[in-house]
Amino acid sequence: MTGNLGPPTAPETPPSAPRTAEIIRRFDAMAGSYDELEPWYEHLYARLHAILGFELARTSVATRRRALDAGCGTGFQTAMLAGAGYAAHGVDVAGAALAVARARLPAVALTRASVEALPYRDGCFGAVVCLGSTLSFVEDPGRALGEMGRVLHGGGWLLLECEHKWSLDLAWMGASALLGGALGYGVSLRALRRALARPLGASCVIDYPEYGPLRLFTRGELARLLGAAGLAVERAWGVHSATGLLPSTLLHRPRLPAPARPLYAALRAADRWLEGTPLARALASSYVVLARKGNAASERQGRRARPWRGARR
Numbered sequence: 001m002t003g004n005l006g007p008p009t010a011p012e013t014p015p016s017a018p019r020t021a022e023i024i025r026r027f028d029a030m031a032g033s034y035d036e037l038e039p040w041y042e043h044l045y046a047r048l049h050a051i052l053g054f055e056l057a058r059t060s061v062a063t064r065r066r067a068l069d070a071g072c073g074t075g076f077q078t079a080m081l082a083g084a085g086y087a088a089h090g091v092d093v094a095g096a097a098l099a100v101a102r103a104r105l106p107a108v109a110l111t112r113a114s115v116e117a118l119p120y121r122d123g124c125f126g127a128v129v130c131l132g133s134t135l136s137f138v139e140d141p142g143r144a145l146g147e148m149g150r151v152l153h154g155g156g157w158l159l160l161e162c163e164h165k166w167s168l169d170l171a172w173m174g175a176s177a178l179l180g181g182a183l184g185y186g187v188s189l190r191a192l193r194r195a196l197a198r199p200l201g202a203s204c205v206i207d208y209p210e211y212g213p214l215r216l217f218t219r220g221e222l223a224r225l226l227g228a229a230g231l232a233v234e235r236a237w238g239v240h241s242a243t244g245l246l247p248s249t250l251l252h253r254p255r256l257p258a259p260a261r262p263l264y265a266a267l268r269a270a271d272r273w274l275e276g277t278p279l280a281r282a283l284a285s286s287y288v289v290l291a292r293k294g295n296a297a298s299e300r301q302g303r304r305a306r307p308w309r310g311a312r313r
Contacts, residue, residue, distance in 0.1 A: 020114065022212050023137050024093050040240070040251035043268050044286055045076065047239045047275060048131050051288060052077060052159055056084040059127070067127040070115045070148055071134025075101030075108070081129065082108055089125075091118065115144045123153040133286070136163040136215045141203075142225050149229035154294035158231055161239075164287040165204060165216035168244030173206075176247070184249040186210075210252070219287060231291040235276075238284025242270035248285065 037045060064085045069078040072090030074097050081088040082105065090105075091113040092098050101110050113119050115130065116138055128148045138144045148158055176183035177192050186209035195204045203217045223233055243251070245267060250256070256264055274280040281287065 020093060020139060024095070036254075038252050038254060039256050039264065040243075040248055043243060043251075043271070044239055047237075047272065048161055048286075048288065049076075049080065051237060052080055052129060052131070055157070055159060055290060056080065059084075064126070066125045067129065068118075068120070068125045068148075068151065070118070070128055070130040070144075071132060071137075072101055072110065073097045073132055075104045075110075077129045077131055078105055078108055078110070081127070086127065089120075091115065114138070116140055116147060118147045118151050120151045122150050123156075125151050126153060126156045128152055128156070128158045130158065131161045133161065133163050133214070135160060136217070137211075138215075141215065141217075142228060145225050145229040145231070149226075149231050149293055152231075152293040156293050157234075158226075158291045158293070159288070160226075160291065161286055161288045162222065163214055163216045164238070164284055165218050166282070167216075167285040168241065168283050169248045169285045170216070172244075172247040172249075176249075183247050185247075217287065219281065222287065222289065226289070226291050231293050233289050233291050235290045236281055237275045237288040238277075238280030238282070238286070239275055239288060240271065240285040241274055241280040241283045243267045244283060244285055 065087060067081040067086035067088055069075075069081060069088065069090040072078045072092045073094070075090060078088050078090040078101060087109075088105075089109045089111070090098075090101060091111050092101070093112065093114055095112055098110055098112055101108075111119060115134060128151065130148060135141050135144060148160075152158065172183060173185045173187055174192060176185040177187055177189040181188070187206060191207065195206045198204055201218050201220050203215050203221050205213050205215050207213050219236070226233060240248075243264065246260070246264065250260065251264070271280070275284075
């Protein structure tokens with residue numbers, strides 16, 4: 001099903017790096033319940049899909065050829081790409097998640113592979129989507145972005161979301177650590193201090209009990225990594241900025257306590273309004289960028305110029 005995307009892929013075997021193997025184990029274990037979203041992820045994916053939907057609507061039908069969901073999981077975004085008329089492809093390292101995606105999308109080309117070694121030829125995609133904090137889990141994010149840039153053709157675009165370092169939730173984590181874990185983050189003060197003992201503009205890796213080591217990026221570092229991959233940032237958003245006024249541990253549960261629901265609904269509305277502002281980009285837990293490869297002049301001729309108003313919906 002790869003057509004002229006490149007040579008046939010190698011047999012599907014999981015990468016052997018210890019960190020990657022642990023990520024595979026964790027995500028395979030949650031594959032069956034991955035679509036059951038906690039309040040935190042319900043809001044995150046609602047905003048990511050609104051942004052992605054807007055970008056897809058801006059792209060003319062004539063230019064919708066091939067698109068890749070890099071770190072596709074159970075196929076959330078892959079289904080959106082296919083529904084928009086792209087020949088959609090997806091890769092993920094987690095076999096159980098891919099099995100769910102294949103059942104959901106039997107006509108889509110899904111491959112077990114790492115985003116750090118994409119099994120496609122150069123310049124074969126017009127769009128790449130990498131959401132769900134995939135980049136924050138990989139061993140070498142620079143290499144992963146280099147691969148995404150490599151498989152994009154000139155003028156193609158990447159929609160990327162990753163964990164952001166200097167967020168309100170990091171402050172809640174610090175408060176929890178100072179209080180001996182009172183807020184349930186599961187990260188000790190010693191571990192947090194060790195993770196943050198780096199230059200202010202550098203990313204850090206924090207070992208979360210539920211997810212394992214997770215890389216938190218600064219905006220400057222991410223822009224440099226994207227630039228090294230031949231990608232230039234066009235727009236950026238911050239998700240979970242206003243909602244960061246609540247500790248994320250309160251939102252990582254099946255349901256919010258009844259007294260907190262009206263407050264969270266109000267904070268979600270504020271988050272939607274703020275997401276494209278400098279304040280949201282500075283304080284959000286999730287940083288979202290739209291980046292483009294090379295000279296985009298020809299691609300822009302096929303795009304309708306409409307301002308992003310998703311924050312006001």
